[in-house]
Amino acid sequence: MTHDPATLIPATRLDTLASVRGEIRPGAWRACVALLRRDFLLAWRRRGELFLPLLYAVIVTALFPFALGPDPQLLGRIAGGVLLVIVVLAMLPALESMFRSDLDDGTLEQWLLAPQPLALLVLTRVIAHWLTTALPLLIVMPFLGALLNLPVNVLPVLMLALLLATPLLALLGAVLSALAAGTRRSGILLALMLLPLAVPVVIFAAGAIAAAQAGMSYLAPLVWLAAALALAIVLAPLACAAALRIAVEA
Amino acid sequence: MTHWLAMGGYAAYVWPAYAVFFAVLVWDWLAPAFRKRRITRELRGRIAREQTRNTRVPRAEASA
Amino acid sequence: MSRSYIPHFVHWLGSPPNFYRFAGAWRPWLMAAALIAGAIGLYGGLVLAPPDYQQGDAYRIIFIHVPSAWMSLFIYAGMAVAGLIALVWRVKLAEVVAMESAPIGAAFTFITLVTGSLWGKPMWGTWWTWDARLTSELVLLFLYLGVIGLYHAFEDRRRGARAASLLALVGIVNLPIVHYSVQWWNTLHQGSTVNLFGHSLIASSMLWPLLVMALATHLYYFASLLGRARADLLELEGGKQWVRELVLEESR
Numbered sequence: 251m252t253h254d255p256a257t258l259i260p261a262t263r264l265d266t267l268a269s270v271r272g273e274i275r276p277g278a279w280r281a282c283v284a285l286l287r288r289d290f291l292l293a294w295r296r297r298g299e300l301f302l303p304l305l306y307a308v309i310v311t312a313l314f315p316f317a318l319g320p321d322p323q324l325l326g327r328i329a330g331g332v333l334l335v336i337v338v339l340a341m342l343p344a345l346e347s348m349f350r351s352d353l354d355d356g357t358l359e360q361w362l363l364a365p366q367p368l369a370l371l372v373l374t375r376v377i378a379h380w381l382t383t384a385l386p387l388l389i390v391m392p393f394l395g396a397l398l399n400l401p402v403n404v405l406p407v408l409m410l411a412l413l414l415a416t417p418l419l420a421l422l423g424a425v426l427s428a429l430a431a432g433t434r435r436s437g438i439l440l441a442l443m444l445l446p447l448a449v450p451v452v453i454f455a456a457g458a459i460a461a462a463q464a465g466m467s468y469l470a471p472l473v474w475l476a477a478a479l480a481l482a483i484v485l486a487p488l489a490c491a492a493a494l495r496i497a498v499e500a
Numbered sequence: 501m502t503h504w505l506a507m508g509g510y511a512a513y514v515w516p517a518y519a520v521f522f523a524v525l526v527w528d529w530l531a532p533a534f535r536k537r538r539i540t541r542e543l544r545g546r547i548a549r550e551q552t553r554n555t556r557v558p559r560a561e562a563s564a
Numbered sequence: 565m566s567r568s569y570i571p572h573f574v575h576w577l578g579s580p581p582n583f584y585r586f587a588g589a590w591r592p593w594l595m596a597a598a599l600i601a602g603a604i605g606l607y608g609g610l611v612l613a614p615p616d617y618q619q620g621d622a623y624r625i626i627f628i629h630v631p632s633a634w635m636s637l638f639i640y641a642g643m644a645v646a647g648l649i650a651l652v653w654r655v656k657l658a659e660v661v662a663m664e665s666a667p668i669g670a671a672f673t674f675i676t677l678v679t680g681s682l683w684g685k686p687m688w689g690t691w692w693t694w695d696a697r698l699t700s701e702l703v704l705l706f707l708y709l710g711v712i713g714l715y716h717a718f719e720d721r722r723r724g725a726r727a728a729s730l731l732a733l734v735g736i737v738n739l740p741i742v743h744y745s746v747q748w749w750n751t752l753h754q755g756s757t758v759n760l761f762g763h764s765l766i767a768s769s770m771l772w773p774l775l776v777m778a779l780a781t782h783l784y785y786f787a788s789l790l791g792r793a794r795a796d797l798l799e800l801e802g803g804k805q806w807v808r809e810l811v812l813e814e815s816r
Contacts, residue, residue: 543802
């Protein structure tokens with residue numbers, strides 16, 4: 251460890267010792283709530299950064315009509331797929347910082363020592379990450395859809411697909427972010443690693459949108475996405491915890 | 501022979517495919533050989549440096 | 565940890581100096597066998613086998629394309645198994661095998677894509693099509709590149725090897741999902757895909773060279789892996805006594 255043992259905050263260590271003796275055992279629920287509050291507080295202190303993915307999404311959306319021409323029919327036909335790709339790309343830069351600062355200041359070591367299971371803390375972090383980076387994107391989606399002349403009946407399907415796809419991407423991205431946390435610069439590497447994992451997500455989300463646009467049943471791809479999300483909620487935090495252990499160990 | 505090389509008119513596709521196959525595998529075979537040579541050279545240099553340091557340092561201290 | 569159930573030979577081989585000597589002894593023989601098998605396979609495929617009644621002589625790319633495609637998957641599986649051993653038992657040699665398999669696998673995946681493209685041009689009239697198999701192979705190449713990139717992004721090689729091994733395991737869960745989702749996507753967007761192996765009854769005069777080439781590529785993989793592992797072990801164990809003795813011995 252690069253940290254001087256004397257500078258480590260001893261509270262968690264004491265809690266661990268205390269929990270071994272059976273005196274105080276901070277509940278898992280309380281730990282998660284505390285972690286969520288901390289993450290929201292940090293996000294609020296740097297609230298300017300919350301707008302960066304939004305700005306990115308708006309800029310890219312605005313560029314498409316200039317590149318393809320203002321034909322509303324053409325824009326409406328590709329809008330669903332374009333917005334989906336924009337959301338994936340807008341989520342990418344934030345992934346890098348998911349565990350980086352916690353690794354640098356030693357918080358992750360405290361996570362490993364904490365009596366709560368690491369996977370649970372990871373899941374809480376992913377939820378906080380999704381709420382602060384993906385949810386704002388979802389909120390502006392109707393406006394971006396209007397810019398690209400997205401058919402009104404497709405919008406709910408797009409929102410539903412994104413509501414399932416973005417947490418899934420955040421969970422998968424968390425695993426990769428944890429894997430890359432021990433490296434110095436990981437921007438393009440994260441994109442390279444995310445591509446194979448994002449392919450099925452994009453395929454099913456886009457499949458639902460395309461089916462809705464063609465007036466067909468869009469339920470099957472959405473159910474597939476939901477199944478993948480359920481699987482990822484269970485498995486991704488475990489893989490992420492294993493990756494963080496590799497990142498922390500000297 | 502020329503008939504065979506022509507590959508029934510598909511020579512422009514068949515032979516480049518085989519060229520790529522062999523070029524990539526030759527690279528794959530040679531790259532670790534070069535790497536091994538570089539590592540050996542570096543290690544040899546390191547060992548030589550350590551030996552000269554071990555023989556020189558006491559003398560330098562004695563003269564100081 | 566009790567290792568009594570592990571056969572003595574595997575235990576012996578797990579020690580880097582032993583493996584280094586073992587690899588050095590076996591590598592030339594494996595490569596020689598690969599070259600002989602390759603020569604026989606290519607003679608059978610390029611000279612003896614008759615032209616295909618539909619594809620003419622263009623189908624002869626099959627003798628490198630299909631074995632490369634098999635190798636791209638076989639090596640990925642091997643890498644994942646070695647990665648699992650590296651993660652669970654922390655065997656240094658398993659880390660080396662997993663990480664040195666990745667470039668060979670990427671090489672075979674690249675060959676598969678390029679030769680497939682060279683085959684597709686005369687057959688389908690296009691260099692690239694988003695066919696399910698081609699797309700899966702492209703994703704596989706990105707998986708390999710991700711593993712290689714992650715491994716080299718770490719300053720500590722062993723930590724990098726463990727992180728990249730975990731990524732390889734994530735990839736092996738992901739790969740079937742990619743394959744089936746791409747197939748589903750393909751049927752959604754295209755009427756029917758061009759099927760190269762629609763006539764699955766392949767003549768035996770074409771089959772045996774294919775199988776011999778598959779054998780040759782497997783032998784080559786093991787030979788190349790041993791060579792790469794030797795170079796890696798020298799680098800990883802640079803400070804140890806056996807490497808120093810070896811280096812001085814070879815310089816004499």
